[in-house]
Amino acid sequence: MLQITLAQMRRSAGRLTAAGIAIVIGTAFVAATLLAGAVITRTVNDSIAARYADADLVIGATTDTPITDVGALEAIDGVTAAAPVNGTSLGLTVGNRTVYQLTIPTTDPRLMPLDVTDGAMPDGRDQVALPADVAERLDVAVGDTVAVTRDEMTDGGWQQITEQPVVVGLLDDPYGAYAQSQGAAVLDADTFLDWEAASWGTERGATEVSVALDPGADVAAVQAALAAEIGGTTSTDDARWVVETDVRASEVAASFTGDQDLMFLVFVLTFAAIALVVAGLVIANTFQVLVAQRTRTLALLRCVGADKAQVGRGVLTEAAILGAIASAAGVLLGVLLGQSALWIAHAMDVAVPLPDTIALTWQVIVIPMVVGVLVTVGAALVPARVATRVAPLAALRPADGPSVSRRAGRVRLVLSLLATVFGFALLAGGALLGTIAQEPTVGLLAGIAGGASSFIGVAVGAVFWLPKVTSLAGRLVGTSGPTARLAAANTLRNPRRTATTSTALLIGVTLVAMMSTGAASARASLTEALDEQYPVDVVVSSTFYDDAGVPTALPDELRAEVATAEGVSSVADLANVTLESPDFALDEDGAWVPADSADAVSPWTLDILAVDPAAARAVMNAPGDLAGLEAGTVVLGSWFADGLELSAGDTMALSGPGGTESFTVAVVDDPYASYLAWEDAAAAEPGLVANGMYVSLSDAADPNAAVGAIQFAVADADEPAQVTGAVVERAMFDQLIDTLLGIVVGLLAVAVVIALIGVANTLSLSVIERRKESATLRAIGLSKAQLRGMLAIEGLLIAGVGAVLGVALGLVYGWSGAAAALGVMGDVTLSVPWRDVALVLLVALVAGLVASVAPARTALKASPVEALAAD
Amino acid sequence: MDTTVFVPVNDTDTPADGRLAVRARGLTKTYGTGEAQVRALDGVDVDFAEGRFTAIMGPSGSGKSTLMHLLAGLDTATSGQAFLGTTEITGLGDKALTRLRRDRVGFVFQQFNLLPMFSARDNITLPLELAGAKVDHVWFDTLVRTLGLEQRLEHRPSELSGGQQQRVAIARALIAQPEVVFADEPTGNLDSRSGAEVLSFLRRSVRELGRTIIMVTHDPAAAAYADRVILIADGRIAGEISDPTPEAVLAGLDALRSLEGPVADDGTQAGA
Numbered sequence A: 001m002l003q004i005t006l007a008q009m010r011r012s013a014g015r016l017t018a019a020g021i022a023i024v025i026g027t028a029f030v031a032a033t034l035l036a037g038a039v040i041t042r043t044v045n046d047s048i049a050a051r052y053a054d055a056d057l058v059i060g061a062t063t064d065t066p067i068t069d070v071g072a073l074e075a076i077d078g079v080t081a082a083a084p085v086n087g088t089s090l091g092l093t094v095g096n097r098t099v100y101q102l103t104i105p106t107t108d109p110r111l112m113p114l115d116v117t118d119g120a121m122p123d124g125r126d127q128v129a130l131p132a133d134v135a136e137r138l139d140v141a142v143g144d145t146v147a148v149t150r151d152e153m154t155d156g157g158w159q160q161i162t163e164q165p166v167v168v169g170l171l172d173d174p175y176g177a178y179a180q181s182q183g184a185a186v187l188d189a190d191t192f193l194d195w196e197a198a199s200w201g202t203e204r205g206a207t208e209v210s211v212a213l214d215p216g217a218d219v220a221a222v223q224a225a226l227a228a229e230i231g232g233t234t235s236t237d238d239a240r241w242v243v244e245t246d247v248r249a250s251e252v253a254a255s256f257t258g259d260q261d262l263m264f265l266v267f268v269l270t271f272a273a274i275a276l277v278v279a280g281l282v283i284a285n286t287f288q289v290l291v292a293q294r295t296r297t298l299a300l301l302r303c304v305g306a307d308k309a310q311v312g313r314g315v316l317t318e319a320a321i322l323g324a325i326a327s328a329a330g331v332l333l334g335v336l337l338g339q340s341a342l343w344i345a346h347a348m349d350v351a352v353p354l355p356d357t358i359a360l361t362w363q364v365i366v367i368p369m370v371v372g373v374l375v376t377v378g379a380a381l382v383p384a385r386v387a388t389r390v391a392p393l394a395a396l397r398p399a400d401g402p403s404v405s406r407r408a409g410r411v412r413l414v415l416s417l418l419a420t421v422f423g424f425a426l427l428a429g430g431a432l433l434g435t436i437a438q439e440p441t442v443g444l445l446a447g448i449a450g451g452a453s454s455f456i457g458v459a460v461g462a463v464f465w466l467p468k469v470t471s472l473a474g475r476l477v478g479t480s481g482p483t484a485r486l487a488a489a490n491t492l493r494n495p496r497r498t499a500t501t502s503t504a505l506l507i508g509v510t511l512v513a514m515m516s517t518g519a520a521s522a523r524a525s526l527t528e529a530l531d532e533q534y535p536v537d538v539v540v541s542s543t544f545y546d547d548a549g550v551p552t553a554l555p556d557e558l559r560a561e562v563a564t565a566e567g568v569s570s571v572a573d574l575a576n577v578t579l580e581s582p583d584f585a586l587d588e589d590g591a592w593v594p595a596d597s598a599d600a601v602s603p604w605t606l607d608i609l610a611v612d613p614a615a616a617r618a619v620m621n622a623p624g625d626l627a628g629l630e631a632g633t634v635v636l637g638s639w640f641a642d643g644l645e646l647s648a649g650d651t652m653a654l655s656g657p658g659g660t661e662s663f664t665v666a667v668v669d670d671p672y673a674s675y676l677a678w679e680d681a682a683a684a685e686p687g688l689v690a691n692g693m694y695v696s697l698s699d700a701a702d703p704n705a706a707v708g709a710i711q712f713a714v715a716d717a718d719e720p721a722q723v724t725g726a727v728v729e730r731a732m733f734d735q736l737i738d739t740l741l742g743i744v745v746g747l748l749a750v751a752v753v754i755a756l757i758g759v760a761n762t763l764s765l766s767v768i769e770r771r772k773e774s775a776t777l778r779a780i781g782l783s784k785a786q787l788r789g790m791l792a793i794e795g796l797l798i799a800g801v802g803a804v805l806g807v808a809l810g811l812v813y814g815w816s817g818a819a820a821a822l823g824v825m826g827d828v829t830l831s832v833p834w835r836d837v838a839l840v841l842l843v844a845l846v847a848g849l850v851a852s853v854a855p856a857r858t859a860l861k862a863s864p865v866e867a868l869a870a871d
Numbered sequence B: 001m002d003t004t005v006f007v008p009v010n011d012t013d014t015p016a017d018g019r020l021a022v023r024a025r026g027l028t029k030t031y032g033t034g035e036a037q038v039r040a041l042d043g044v045d046v047d048f049a050e051g052r053f054t055a056i057m058g059p060s061g062s063g064k065s066t067l068m069h070l071l072a073g074l075d076t077a078t079s080g081q082a083f084l085g086t087t088e089i090t091g092l093g094d095k096a097l098t099r100l101r102r103d104r105v106g107f108v109f110q111q112f113n114l115l116p117m118f119s120a121r122d123n124i125t126l127p128l129e130l131a132g133a134k135v136d137h138v139w140f141d142t143l144v145r146t147l148g149l150e151q152r153l154e155h156r157p158s159e160l161s162g163g164q165q166q167r168v169a170i171a172r173a174l175i176a177q178p179e180v181v182f183a184d185e186p187t188g189n190l191d192s193r194s195g196a197e198v199l200s201f202l203r204r205s206v207r208e209l210g211r212t213i214i215m216v217t218h219d220p221a222a223a224a225y226a227d228r229v230i231l232i233a234d235g236r237i238a239g240e241i242s243d244p245t246p247e248a249v250l251a252g253l254d255a256l257r258s259l260e261g262p263v264a265d266d267g268t269q270a271g272a
């Protein structure tokens, strides 16, 4: 039997190859993912281990009882050097630039992971060594002074102390020991320990000490001696411990990444699973066709005595062999991809020190192999059952063309209908829960469950309705001429085959469309929420406060720079002032009460924005918020008006150092708005300075570029100022959403590619079995162009129907998901990502066309003469 | 045996009463190169008059199919010329040949070769559809009536008997009113009754509908339905029989065998 299976495989090699590629890609995905996970883990491990440099042992203690006498450890027999490995974050300031930098103490050279590239290591209280790029950012060189801010615990809390050490050395981090913190600064060990102790108010000492041993020393013996010395054990579970460096490094690494690398694996493997499901569909299709094409051979086998089980086993054996070969190729491809990625990363000089070669663990090889074989054999189960149903009699019947279109089962119809209806109901429920009941978590869970159920229903039921849709599409297309009519009729000959092929594409396209719809809806909803939250596109405000706690003025040059930055259409100066109102007061609980109330205990103040009314109205997105603002009025948001029980037209007194004035109240929608005309504010507060700006961007400008230009102008002015606003946040969200969407779509693309291979495969299989028919058509007058056109239309129909339905489903899922998740944020804007939708459709259609090229070439090889051949 | 004369000739004469539908001059076809070269046709000169039913007969491997393929423009000749009416088809490109097949030639195949997804009606009109031409309903009805397919038009091929399928195929071959219909072993896959039926339909379409039919067969009984039989052996025209009867054809074939000697016998190994 195996002989026959192998012979059949050899005969069908071409057909199996295409299906095999699907599995190759799927398993390569799995293997590459596992490799990437291993590389991440190892990179973290290596960088942690690097911190201990050449240490053999690591000693640990608690913060309350640190190792106070590190020097004493060096006296122990076999110990060469011992040094603290603690780190702390210190503020390094030069001019008005501050960098927070991890800082570690000096050690014996063998225990120091950092290299000095210029100068030397510090050797005293007033010296520091900085990572080279930090020095560059602070614009200091060896010999310059930096201000180091540290905290010291005093009776009354923490006090900030500024030291002024000189930079004595620049450092490099060749092993990536501190890659996560962009390197580390180094302080003299004594100074470091002093400052640490002062900062925590604890005893001076180290919580972790790395120990280098004499060459040839008995590690276990020294370990025991050290444990005895510190009064600890050799297990990190205890308060004080001594362990080997490797043990400690992998422990830290594990606690560091926690579940993150697992999450990464699960996340990416989900997409690998989707790709494999799609690959499974491609395989299932291929075997269906193979079994159909071999009906006569199988029947002949039955005639000469093969039993059903043998025939079925033959198909499964074939699948297992295909699966094994393809999976092996997949693992190889995955490994090559992984290694290439490392080479590219090395060539590009990425900041994180990556291993030179991938680590080939057994998991990387075995898991994809097992999964690949299981998927292939699983996909061949149904075709194998079909093979067992071939009657021996079939061998005696005239070859009737293998277009056996069996009716799919009733059970399947009912189950798929149930899953679909139930799923969509649940999906709608989820959306309602999110929007009306404001229960995003429950809503989202219901939505996911509903989405999954309905999608399974849709996919399983595809056999019933997809051919009908294709037929409809085919009839529409078919009116355009005989070629299209032939193509449409061809796609309907094997409804199951067409359905499986389209479903494979449907899965990927639906998910891509869902993601981009969800992202577009999230983007639109967030934009609306941000527009409500921020009155203007961009706000530039001073972040430096004077002694009275008032932000300092923004310099004129900076304001001029911002006003002329690319994409800025207009600006308005802004001043924050705090004024007191003699009309109101605070009670004991801080609640607002009238000033004449018996409960009044302290004065009531209002932080108010002073603007030039006309200029401000010009820059605001909703100028209505400043509708009533003019000299002599105060604009208050509804929150203030309600709290103070004021309404439009009432008066309210405000007083500042310049005197008290009475203002007419205007109430606006924006609940937290409070505005005063610039001249009135200047009268109340004579020292009024512009410490902020409202900026509006021109509609034509690219918002992200404009924000960049403003940020650049502010950074250039070297003043402590920040850039915020709806557009800034939007740019941030946009970037986040784009990045996430890019990753997800990139991962899903694998499934789409496999599905497209499936389309090509289905077409070539059909062409092979229709060889004689093609010849007949050519003989009765079908031109080469028409034959090519017919196959192109078939490809377009299969791919187009899958893609259009996928997009439609994806829109529904994306909207439901957005409604469920974003309902709490207010009105959810359901938007259609037209560009993405068009792109997906285009890719699918072009791929459908391309998929028909190779089969068309095969079909054209069939000379019309073959139509006359006997068999 | 009565009226038939067996004349071994190498040059077939034009009938006095009509124009020529198909003509071949020095038609040669070789397959393969060097040692393995096979001369399937060797300088064949032959004429087929319009409005006649001609059968091509000969032992297996004698070159019957090859001759038909070349005459129908399905395959290219190694040398020599073939004409359809006044058009020389040897040397035409694929586009021109496709148009020629579509408009001027019809085919009937041994295995019917109907499209399984189309109804009998659609199968019949397919050549016109491909050509983008209108269906002549009078002609369609005539064909369907003559071939007795009225009740079968909406059936798929799988719902038709072999004989019915072949009749649909004949209707398909005739629908575009081609100048010539070529049939290669049209009864090869049919039982004798259905075969006889199909053959009488072919003859009727020549007599009553004025068609020209060239049929390849190795069945003397089938050849007897034709107006004229061309005998072919070893890639050459070996003779012809006018108004054949089965006995005359058998005699002709026997004469061929005695001429060729044992060679014709082992020709059976080549495909029919």
Ligand SMILES: Nc1ncnc2c1ncn2[C@@H]1O[C@H](COP(=O)(O)OP(=O)(O)O)[C@@H](O)[C@H]1O
Binding pocket: B031, B032, B038, B039, B040, B058, B059, B060, B061, B062, B063, B064, B065, B066, B067, B270, B271, B272
């Ligand atoms: N495609 C081909 N390649 C090589 N030889 C061929 C091919 N077709 C036919 N022949 C050879 O040409 C000769 C004539 O074949 P054919 O015309 O099919 O004979 P017939 O139809 O009379 O049985 C035979 O010897 C056959 O083997």
Ligand SMILES: [Mg+2]
Binding pocket: B064, B065, B066, B271, B272
């Ligand atoms: Mg033949």
